[in-house]
Every structure is written in structure tokens, then in C-alpha cells.
Amino acid sequence: MSDVLLVDEPADGVCRLTLNRPDQLNAISRELMTRLLSELRRIDADESVRVVILRGNGRAFCAGADLSEHFGAEDAMDIGRTDLWSLIENLRVPVIAAVHGWAITGGFLLSYCCDLIVASDDARFRDTHASLGLVPTGGESQRMPRRVGGALARELMLTSRPLTAQEAREAGFVSRVVPRDELDATALELAGMIAANSPRSVREIKMLINVGLTGGFGTGMALELRNNAFGTANNVPNADRDARIAAIHG
Template sequence: MSYENIILEKEEKIAIITFNRPEAMNALNIKTRAEFAAAVKDVEEDDAIKVLILTGSGKAFVAGSDIKEFHATTPFAAHNIVRLGSIVEKLGKPVIAAVNGFCLGGGCEIAMACDLIIASEKAKFGQPEINLGIIPGGGGTQRLQRLIGVCRAKELIFTGDIIRADEAERIGLVNRVVGMDELMPKAKEIAAKIATKSSAALKLAKQAINKGMQTSLQDGLDYEYEMYALSLSLEDKTEGVNAFLEKRAPNFVGR
């Protein structure tokens, strides 16, 4: 499938999706949302791909939704908008956000749905929806509080303030901040390291962690044990144990 507003690249075990509407700060319009969803599905179905990296072209990762389409967005239509954060979160493969610039509104919501966030020193984060008289609708009110705490989340959402990458790192919104020239090399380095692990075990680990974010501690512990028991039945478990005992690198097959 060919795309207009995104770029999908595959490098060995790593896929890279680049939001590519630089003239519009990569704002999310209907076409971009549909293309992104299709690209993520492509990545999901490609067994050769182990890790997905998301980034943006130009000065933005994603600067939010396309405001030009807001006039036509009714409460009914809002229910039919593709929730990109949920698509990312449900992908059974690790996802790394390589945030190059402005990461606002829907863009911040997509980044927060990723498993890791690597930010360039030029990146800026925020949920400025309140300035338009609306609230975040793609996970901002929920994921943000789980990542940085309720009080800090309320401050950012209520004020609409935009924060720099170093502040985002300080409050736990991003994993690390690097120079702009280091952003993609660092993201690829981490992705390559993750890609050497068992894709089947990674999927179970992601499911367990995400489940724990949505439930009580005890329910999360119970679910973790179910995923742990499943991991004991994997071919990769046998290979991993044998490789450790034989002092060699494991050759995981994803089963």
C-alpha cells in the first residue's frame, strides 16, 4: 500500500513509521489517521518485524489534530474517530516513540501509548486542548496521570502548558533526552537490542504491564502470573534456558 501522509520503512527486524505532513506540523487529519492505522496493521502482520519506531518529519512529531477539520467534528463523529493511541497500545510488539519536535495533543497521546519515549533536546510536549475549549480525547486524561501522577497531569491539562524535553524527562514522561543528531541512532540502537529478545515473551510482557496499568494490584499480579505460566510453555523458553546453560547467544523463534 502506498501512503501520502506517512512513510513506512522496514530495516531488518525494525519498522519505522514517520508522520510526514511537515507543512502542517504533521497534524492528524482523517487521511493520516487511516494511513497510520493501516501501516500499524502491516507491521502487526509482518512476522519479520520485531520492533516499531514512530517519528515525525520536519519540526514536529505530531502537533495535534488538524484544527481545520474541527468545525466538522460533531459529538457523533467523534465516536467514529480512529483512536491511534489504542492501536499502538494493542500492537503485540514493542513501540518506541522517537520524538523529534513538537509532540502536542493527539501527538502526545500517541507517544504516551508507546512503550518507550526517546526525545530530542528540541522536543516539546503538552496537551493544549483546553485552549480550544475542549479536553483531550485520545487518552490524554488517562495515560498522562498514570505516567506522571494526577497532580502534574491536571496542571498540564488545565493550563494547556507546553514543556521542554528536559522537564518531560524530569517528571517521568520520557525515558531519555538526546541530541537531535542522536535521536534516530539511539532509537534504533534500543530497538535492535529489544529485537534480539523473544518476540513471544515481549508480547506477554507488554500485555502484563498494560493490564497492570488498568486494574488493581492484585488483579495485575494474577494476570502477570497467567502470562508467566504461558511463557513457560514457549519454545523460546526452552531455547533461552539451553542457551544460558551452554553459554551462547539464544536463537529465539517467537513461539
């Protein structure tokens, strides 16, 4: 069985994490979540790592939660209620998301928990909570407005429409849009520029920016979780929800 997370060091000070479930569009399973958490904690303790690149193998960056585990099992896993999101945001070093293809719901969240996003021109971002009758648990209702602005966040979350790479660049959500075959090189170039700077300054600047952006975050998170029923709006029948899931991921 292939490793669900590939780890390499393409340059000095740069650690690259590749989501490796291409047949499932890199949907986050329990195994992948466990590996991500483990590697990120290892990186946080490794002073030789200056920056992280997060990417996906295959046709997409990440399709969000593996819904067979999210809904289907008795011990169903809600990826929103894990430490992954805050761990990325509070990691000692910056994290660059290199996004191509789809970044859907949890995959969208995964991208904007990173410090910088480089996108290929075929990248598409989409939050599907409303279309599936779900309520967020990963802080999307608080994180997305802080990254893309309140007006665009409302439109994306309430309509569930896709956001193109170019729209994301114009909104300031994505820092660079490049052709697909230039994505990895561009992310690596950006990582090298960061790795060449003072580790202490980079660490402190990341922390200060995050503190400035997250005022009142705890209140918003408390409201989100209070209004959530394990990720699901209870008035949506399972059959209807499953049909919508199939339409989105088909």
C-alpha cells in the same frame, strides 16, 4: 502528491513509520489516520516485525488533529474517537516514539500511547484542551496520569503549559533525551536491543505492564465520553476558540 506516511525497515525486525506532513507539522488528517491504522494492522499480523519506531518529518513530531478537518467540515473527524490509540497500546510489538520539536495535544497523546519515548533536547509536549475550551475524547484524562503521574498530569492538562524534554525525563515519562542529530540513531539502537530479545517474552511483558497500568481505565473512559460534546466545551464561542488555535499553532 507525497505519501503522508513513509514506511521503511532500517534494520532487521524494525519497522519505522514517519509522519510526512511537514508543512502542517504532521497534524493528523483523515488520510494520515487511515494510513496509520492500515500500517499498524499490517504490522500486527507480520511476525517478522519485532519493534516499531514512530517519528515525524520536518520541524515537529506531531501537532495533533488537523483542525480544518476536526472542526471545519460537515463530516468532521474526531481523532480521539478512533482506534489508533488502543491499537498502538495493544500492538503485538513495542512502539518507540522518537519525538522532536512539538508534540501537541493529539501528538502528545500519540507519544504516550507508545511504549517508550526517546526525545531530542528541543522536544516540547503540550496538551491544549483547556486553553481551547475542549474536552478530551482520546482518553487523555485517563492515559496521561498513568504515564506522568496524577500531580503532573493535572498541572499539564489544567494549565496547558508546555513540558520540556528534560522535565519529561525527570518525571520518568521520557526514557532518554539526546541531541537532535542523535535522535534517530538512539531510537534505532533501542529498537535493535528490543528486537534481539525473545519475541514471546517481549510481547508478554508489554501486555503485563499495560494490564497493571490500566486498572479502572474503562470507568474513566466512560466518564470522559459522558462529559464530552464532540470534543468541545460548549461555552467557548467559535471565534474565541479559533483565535486560540491560531495563537498555539502560529
